[in-house]
Amino acid sequence: MQIIDLSKTIQYNPNDPFFMKVKIKHKAHKSAKWLIRYLGLPFNLFPKNFIGWADDTIKKMGVHSTTHLDAPWHYAPTCEGKPAKTIDQIPLEWCFGEGVVIDMKHKADFEAITVEDIEEFLNKEKIELQKGMIVLIKTGRDKHMGTKKFFTHGTGMSAAATEWLIKKGIKVMGIDQWGWDLPLPYLVEEAKKSNNSELFWEAHLVGIDYEYCHMEQLTNLDALPYSGFKVAAFPLKIKGGSAAPARVVAMIE
Template sequence: MTRLIDLTQTLDPANRARLPPALAGAAVVVAPRIEYQHPREQGADEFCRYLGCTHDDLPDGEGWGSEILTDMSSHCGTHVDAPLHSGSRIAGAPARTITDIALGELYRPGLVLDVRPWAKLGEEITVAMLDAALAATGAAIQPGDAVLIRTGQERYSMDDPEYYQQPGMGRAGTLHLTRQGATILGTDAVGWDLPFGLMARKFQQTRDKAVLWDGHKAIVEREAFIVQQMTNLGALPLSGFMVGFFPIKLAHCSAAPARVVAFVD
């Protein structure tokens, strides 16, 4: 019997209030604003407006339930990054958008690389850490695999400062995985790379542009899809499962929110 394990965060507008003031501008990637229209309230009003009736005419006193979503990024919540997010050209060819990706590319065998024994807040996840975590799976990365990085960020909630100081992937680690054949790269952290504040400070100190978003920019050299803000990776075996990453079909976009589900025998 196959178990379905949900790896998707809930898009709850209440999470916006949990962001630290310094990160208020990131609200669009945490959750949309939602106007709830209950069947007995605004839903009844809308029903009557469209159908030319009054509340007294409603057979059960109710209209329809509906919601209006606004102020939402294509990178909101658990989402799939298309190659276009990393640059306009990937491996010398025009970058693909989210609607260029076939469903078969998004339903793949999965591996969990648990780097919690070595990863530290605000520090890069190294190739040595990845290799040690891969050895623990007893498997090798095969072409087309989805590699999911368990960083340990499930310990924290959006109320915790540590949530925004995730261990991050850099260029070396990202290419190490894609060169072995991984085409989907997932993380339970809020971002794939190191926190933006740390990258900015590194750049100010060194003026080395290579430190800016180097994990994502590694996709320019070798195509893959990055999936961020996953959850529940601890419920998975380290290998031997399938995982589906099914983004909303947003035409020509660089990303889309997705329902991510693992299928475990």
């Protein structure tokens, strides 16, 4: 079985917006010596070849800062008229299943992905969506990871296309760019230009009426076929979390 990593490396990146910067402190092996001494073990009783243990501390990392799974709670406090699920309440069955890649690399920056785009691709490739599949939207914008364009450029899912996937029985879907919607700075400017209060974050807000999760900041989708693989996308179990980092992988037999 071949396992393909679809997750972004968690590391400090100076080009990330301030609200998603990651800071990790790496502690050398020798730093543990004094902790062990504090616990009561004399230096002369340390094992001969024992230098100490390495350790690391995540000083800062938002749950949306890297490859992650958004819970319905992220979109709104209620979903389908009930309290929205937080990340620790997501059924694990949603997070493992047959995968499908929908190739939208041809979509221009700031051009939303439509129902017609998805239907055209699926018909062309003779792929039929089944309930419980995990759908991965390939935009190719993971090429911007580590640059300032990652936050400001890309395509994005329309509300209609998101709702269409949910109604096909898709509970978990994902994308290989910064966010699920069109880029936030673009949406802000367009909403102000058009005076349209329904424009901003429209795809996310589908989650108020329909329960679903999506993944953001996937990478390496070019390494996958369009179908014939499984996806595992298990998030960290953060109590009450709106999202959680996930090690997302694809498995090809």
